[in-house]
Structures are given as structure tokens and as C-alpha cells.
Amino acid sequence: xxxxxxxxxxxxxxxxxxxxxxxxxxxxxxxxxxxxxxxxxxxxxxxxxxxxxxxxxxxxxxxxxxxxxxxxxxxxxxxxxxxxxxxxxxxxxxxxxxxxxxxxxxxxxxxxxxxxxxxxxxxxxxxxxxxxxxxxxxxxxxxxxxxxxxxxxxxxxxxxxxxxxxxxxxxxxxxxxxxxxxxxxxxxxxxxxxxxxxxxxxxxxxxxxxxxxxxxxxxxxxxxxxxxxxxxxxxxxxxxxxxxxxxxxxxxxxxxxxxxxxxxxxxxxxxxxxxxxxxxxxxxxxxxxx
Amino acid sequence: xxxxxxxxxxxxxxxxxxxxxxxxxxxxxxxxxxxxxxxxxxxxxxxxxxxxxxxxxxxxxxxxxxxxxxxxxxxxxxxxxxxxxxxxxxxxxxxxxxxxxxxxxxxxxxxxxxxxxxxxxxxxxxxxxxxxxxxxxxxxxxxxxxxxxxxxxxxxxxxxxxxxxxxxxxxxxxxxxxxxxxxxxxxxxxxxxxxxxxxxxxxxxxxxxxxxxxxxxxxxxxxxxxxxxxxxxxxxxxxxxxxxxxxxxxxxxxxxxxx
Numbered sequence: 028x029x030x031x032x033x034x035x036x037x038x039x040x041x042x043x044x045x046x047x048x049x050x051x052x053x054x055x056x057x058x059x060x061x062x063x064x065x066x067x068x069x070x071x072x073x074x075x076x077x078x079x080x081x082x083x084x085x086x087x088x089x090x091x092x093x094x095x096x097x098x099x100x101x102x103x104x105x106x107x108x109x110x111x112x113x114x115x116x117x118x119x120x121x122x123x124x125x126x127x128x129x130x131x132x133x134x135x136x137x138x139x140x141x142x143x144x145x146x147x148x149x150x151x152x153x154x155x156x157x158x159x160x161x162x163x164x165x166x167x168x169x170x171x172x173x174x175x176x177x178x179x180x181x182x183x184x185x186x187x188x189x190x191x192x193x194x195x196x197x198x199x200x201x202x203x204x205x206x207x208x209x210x211x212x213x214x215x216x217x218x219x220x221x222x223x224x225x226x227x228x229x230x231x232x233x234x235x236x237x238x239x240x241x242x243x244x245x246x247x248x249x250x251x252x253x254x255x256x257x258x259x260x261x262x263x264x265x266x267x268x269x270x271x272x273x274x275x276x277x278x279x280x281x282x283x284x285x286x287x288x289x290x291x292x293x294x295x296x297x298x299x300x301x302x303x304x305x306x307x308x309x310x311x312x313x314x315x316x317x
Numbered sequence: 318x319x320x321x322x323x324x325x326x327x328x329x330x331x332x333x334x335x336x337x338x339x340x341x342x343x344x345x346x347x348x349x350x351x352x353x354x355x356x357x358x359x360x361x362x363x364x365x366x367x368x369x370x371x372x373x374x375x376x377x378x379x380x381x382x383x384x385x386x387x388x389x390x391x392x393x394x395x396x397x398x399x400x401x402x403x404x405x406x407x408x409x410x411x412x413x414x415x416x417x418x419x420x421x422x423x424x425x426x427x428x429x430x431x432x433x434x435x436x437x438x439x440x441x442x443x444x445x446x447x448x449x450x451x452x453x454x455x456x457x458x459x460x461x462x463x464x465x466x467x468x469x470x471x472x473x474x475x476x477x478x479x480x481x482x483x484x485x486x487x488x489x490x491x492x493x494x495x496x497x498x499x500x501x502x503x504x505x506x507x508x509x510x511x512x513x514x515x516x517x518x519x520x521x522x523x524x525x526x527x528x529x530x531x532x533x534x535x536x537x538x539x540x541x542x543x544x545x546x547x548x549x550x551x552x553x554x555x556x557x558x559x560x561x562x563x564x565x566x567x568x569x570x571x572x573x574x575x576x
Contacts, residue, residue: 058400085444103444104444104445104446104447105443105444105445105446106443106444107443112443113441113442113443117441118440118441121431121437121438121441122437122438122439122440122441123437124436124437131430131435131444131445132445133445133446133447133448133449133450134400134404134446134447134450135404135407135408135447135450136449136450138401138404153408153450154408154450154453154454154490154491155408155449155450155453155454156449156450156453157449157453157479157487157491158449158452158453158476158479158483158484158486158487158491159445159448159449159452159453159476159477159478159479159483160430160435160445160475160476160477161445161449163476164435164475177490179488179490180487180488210377210378210379210397210399211377211378211399211400212399212401213399213400214400214401
């Protein structure tokens with residue numbers, strides 16, 4: 028008797044977003060304006076899901092979700108477009124006070140919170156954040172004292188357990204064994220590992236047969252295995268306009284257009300009409316026909 | 318823009334790069350990390366000249382062994398330093414970072430997060446980024462290209478990087494490892510070599526007076542009786558900087574135009 032055929036986890040952005048409910052906590056991989064799961068974020072914009080808690084090393088994912096009024100709580104270490112230092116929609120949202128709850132962590136604390144969740148620990152200790160206004164602005168943060176001879180007081184970063192995770196990688200097989208080919212995985216594996224099984228979605232530039240994975244890069248690039256992934260979405264150019272090295276660089280001209288439009292309500296309405304009012308295919312077509 | 322390598326026409330950018338490089342003096346085999354063009358050039362200049370054991374990165378994810386020019390892509394990679402390894406390295410203390418500051422106070426508390434009240438800022442900036450973790454774990458210096466009383470303030474709006482007064486309230490470990498070494502600006506070099514770690518004027522750049530610096534500082538600065546002039550780069554440093562590390566003169570674009 029031959030074993031059952033491998034289970035395919037192929038799905039679409041819209042099916043992935045359909046598993047979400049109002050008020051959920053969503054972690055978004057990538058870093059700033061680098062390898063963000065933008066096609067999944069765009070699907071979120073098309074949906075009527077709201078009141079989200081968003082956890083991110085923020086870039087345009089955070090900006091777009093803020094602009095669409097989807098964010099009830101934001102947990103971040105920074106929000107930036109890299110080549111454009113400040114994210115315009117995020118700035119507007121903060122300056123007009125439209126995000127009801129804001130948690131600003133040190134970058135390393137965010138990693139620690141995700142790591143704690145992935146290890147099913149209630150917290151992990153660190154010094155990062157102590158003495159800064161991070162602990163002033165989030166009075167729910169607590170410290171722990173080392174039980175050993177040093178007796179040092181440390182910050183207990185609480186587990187950032189996610190209801191769902193979105194990441195974008197370079198390659199994956201249809202079972203969710205995924206591969207990064209660029210210079211940095213960022214914290215994508217931790218976002219997946221910190222999320223409840225059932226809503227861990229991975230988009231990729233190309234779905235390939237398992238046997239092909241090691242033709243693209245060394246085994247060191249296989250940091251995400253299928254036990255960490257529930258749904259695989261083939262999304263060529265899916266990280267646009269953020270980068271997805273080595274497949275493509277950031278679309279700087281488009282990012283500039285995005286940032287300029289964000290500064291003016293009329294221009295932003297036109298931007299949304301042109302790029303964000305249809306399907307992902309419509310988006311990619313509009314981008315290509317500029 | 319000039320190819321001349323005599324020290325008579327040294328630019329402000331070059332003085333700042335050398336002053337940043339000096340902050341890494343004696344650091345040995347650690348990660349010399351610079352945020353922005355002048356800090357990055359300072360790290361690379363120090364490594365290329367008097368501090369050869371330093372590790373410097375390409376600003377992306379690799380340690381480079383060669384003297385990589387700003388914007389250069391011809392890298393001799395000697396190590397991989399993705400963000401996770403950066404965090405590991407800094408929590409392990411094997412790093413000295415030169416960051417920017419939107420605001421800084423007399424004890425070296427730094428703000429890059431926001432201007433105005435944190436709850437609803439007048440201007441939202443980057444967020445605290447890695448500043449809390451950097452400052453509590455390893456040596457930090459700052460480069461501020463526009464020294465004004467709007468930046469050098471009595472009290473910063475959000476403490477991102479922690480200064481000496483905050484560190485003093487914490488445990489012995491923190492007190493032993495916290496160090497804000499220097500603040501390099503377009504006017505001067507400042508340090509915290511005072512009994513209570515208040516900011517002190519260490520040197521003024523050529524052509525700048527002590528009064529200029531005092532007027533551009535929004536808190537009371539410790540001013541010694543004799544304030545030396547910041548050194549100009551050596552001919553060898555100028556050659557490395559102009560011909561190797563920054564042939565396209567990015568070093569002068571980060572500074573305000575002279576009045």
C-alpha cells in the first residue's frame with residue numbers, strides 16, 4: 028500500500044483572510060519596507076475584518092492598515108519605510124490619536140515576546156527596555172528578580188501570542204517547507220511559531236516541488252518547515268512595493284508615490300482608486316501599467 | 318568634490334567623521350556600528366586606520382573585511398550579521414553603536430521616538446527602535462549633524478536611549494556596563510567626563526567658539542577652563558576617506574549648509 032499523497036496547503040489571500048475574525052491579533056513578518064507579505068495585507072484591506080491588534084516590525088503594512096482604520100491596537104518597535112525614514116500614514120494615525128491602544132517596544136523586546144510565545148512561556152527576561160520610557164508608557168509591563176545570587180531585577184517581556192501570522196518568503200513547496208534566499212530571514216520564523224495553528228499563512232514568490240528547494244540555495248535557507256505553516260499562497264511580486272531580495276528590489280518610485288499620496292486626502296483617494304480598489308491581479312496590473 | 322589631499326581644505330564632514338572614528342579608539346574586536354553616513358564612515362575610517370580589529374558591516378546583513386566605500390557593492394564578506402545576530406551581539410555587549418538623536422539631555426537621555434506627548438505626539442518619529450536595548454547593554458555614542466537648542470534640551474519628550482541619571486537608578490550590572498561615550502555634532506565634541514556624568518564640552522571644531530556651542534545648547538553645559546580644538550584628520554585619514562571610503566563625498570551631505 029502506498030502512503031497517502033502529501034497534503035497540499037495551497038490557498039489564496041482571500042481565503043486566508045476569511046479565517047480571521049474581528050478583534051484578532053495578527054503578526055506580520057518582514058522588516059520595515061523589506062519582504063512584507065503585502066498581497067495578504069491588501070487582502071486584509073479588501074475584507075471587512077476590523078479592530079485588529081497588529082504586531083510588526085512596521086513598514087507600509089502598518090501604514091496601510093492604519094489608513095484603512097483596521098487597527099485597534101498596534102505593537103511595534105519601529106515603523107519606517109527605510110529609504111523614506113518615516114511612515115506617513117502611521118504618523119498621521121499617531122498624531123491624530125486614531126489608534127486606540129499603542130504599545131511601543133524596543134526592537135529586541137518584540138523578538139523576545141514572539142520567542143516567548145513560540146516556546147509557550149509566559150515571558151522572557153531581558154534588560155532591554157529598563158530605564159527607558161518603554162516601561163513608563165506601558166504600565167502593564169512587569170519586572171522579575173533573578174532567583175540566583177545576583178538578584179538582578181529584569182524586565183519580563185510578556186509572550187506575544189498571535190491568532191494569525193502572515194509572512195512572505197522567496198520559495199515554498201505546497202506543504203509549507205519554505206525558503207528565504209535573501210540576506211535576512213528577519214523574524215518570520217518566530218511570527219509563525221508565535222501564532223496559533225490554523226491561521227499561519229505564508230505567501231511566496233513561487234511554489235516549487237520539494238526536490239527543487241535545495242537547487243535554489245543551501246540547506247541553511249530552509250528555516251521554516253511545514254509544521255509551522257497552515258496555508259501556502261503563491262504570490263509573484265507579492266511583497267511589492269517592499270523588496271524581496273534576490274527576486275526584486277524595493278520599488279522606490281512606487282514607494283515615493285505612495286508616501287506622497289499619503290500626505291494629501293485627495294491624492295490618497297486617487298491612489299486607492301487606482302491601486303487598492305480591486306483584486307490582487309488588478310493591483311499587479313495597475314502597477315505594471317504605470 | 319575636490320581631489321586635493323592637503324589638510325588646509327578639510328571639510329566639516331571630514332572633521333566629524335574623524336571625531337566619530339575617535340570614539341571607537343581602543344574598542345578592539347567588537348562590532349562598530351554607525352547609523353547614518355557620517356557614523357558609518359567613522360566606523361570604517363577607524364577600522365581602516367588605527368583600530369584594525371573592529372568589525373564593520375555593509376549596513377545590510379554582512380560584516381565586510383574590505384574598506385567598502387559608501388554605496389559600494391564590491392564586498393569582501395567576512396561574516397553574516399542578520400538582525401537576529403545583531404540583537405545577540407548587542408545583548409552580549411560586543412558592540413559600540415553611534416546613533417542619531419532628535420533630542421538629547423545633559424545626562425545623555427536620547428529621543429528618536431516622538432516629539433510632544435507620547436500618548437498623542439505632535440510629531441511621531443521612528444519609535445524607540447533599538448535604543449533602549451543598545452544603551453543598557455553596550456557603549457553608545459551619538460552623532461548630531463545639527464546642534465541646536467531644539468535638540469539639546471532640558472528634558473527629552475520620550476526617553477529612548479537611557480542616560481546616566483536613569484542608569485544610576487538601576488542595579489550594579491547596569492551601572493557597570495552603561496556608557497555614553499561621546500556626542501559628536503557639527504559644532505563640537507561632548508562627553509560625560511564629570512563627577513555626576515553631566516554633559517561636558519570636550520572640544521570645539523575649528524572656527525567654532527565655546528559661546529557658539531553654549532548658545533546652541535538648551536541646558537547648562539559643563540565648560541572646562543580650557544576647551545581644546547577638535548583635531549583635524551591626518552593626511553593618511555584624509556586620503557583613505559577621500560579616495561577609498563567616500564570618493565563621492567556623501568560625508569558633507571548630512572550636515573546643514575554653513576550660515
